[in-house]
Amino acid sequence: MTAPGWRAAWTAALDELEADVVQVETLLGDDHRLRDLAAADPWAPPDGLGALPLDLRPRADAILARQIAAAQAISRALVATRRQADLAARVETGARSDHPRPVYVDHSL
Numbered sequence: 001m002t003a004p005g006w007r008a009a010w011t012a013a014l015d016e017l018e019a020d021v022v023q024v025e026t027l028l029g030d031d032h033r034l035r036d037l038a039a040a041d042p043w044a045p046p047d048g049l050g051a052l053p054l055d056l057r058p059r060a061d062a063i064l065a066r067q068i069a070a071a072q073a074i075s076r077a078l079v080a081t082r083r084q085a086d087l088a089a090r091v092e093t094g095a096r097s098d099h100p101r102p103v104y105v106d107h108s109l
Contacts, residue, residue, distance in 0.1 A: 006049070028077065
């Protein structure tokens with residue numbers, strides 16, 4: 001592959017990878033859409049590219065850092081959602097291991 005073609009191919013591959021990260025970041029900001037969209041396909045560099053051009057390394061590193069941050073944000077969001085669901089279940093049913101549901105009696109009657 002020629003040097004200009006090699007660089008262009010890597011730029012296109014990084015564009016595709018970055019688009020996946022942008023999609024995850026957007027979903028995190030707009031979580032109701034998460035339920036409506038299918039999971040993204042795993043990314044792999046196109047065949048025959050060879051090594052990443054050195055001048056594109058900072059961009060690839062930045063995309064990797066964003067992927068890691070997005071994965072951590074997803075994990076935190078899942079934990080928070082699980083906690084909220086557990087709390088909602090206890091509020092709706094009154095289920096608690098150590099205390100029964102409170103009962104209020106109107107003494108003014």
